[in-house]
Amino acid sequence: DLGPFAALLDSERLVPNLHRAYAEAAGAEPGHLLDISELFSEMVDFHGGLPSCAA
Secondary structure, eight states, rough: OOGGGOOOTTGGHHHHHHHHHHHHHHHOOOOOOHHHHHHHHHHHHHTTTOOOOOO
């Protein structure tokens, strides 16, 4: 439950942002490479399917 953040557009974007925050809090340098395929997989899981694209 995202509580007050439930209405955020593209809430699945919280997943990589949290990964970045935790990595940097653990001592990783800003911009340190993260596993992009893992992040996208977790975003899809969090979203419940592939996010839609209106581009």
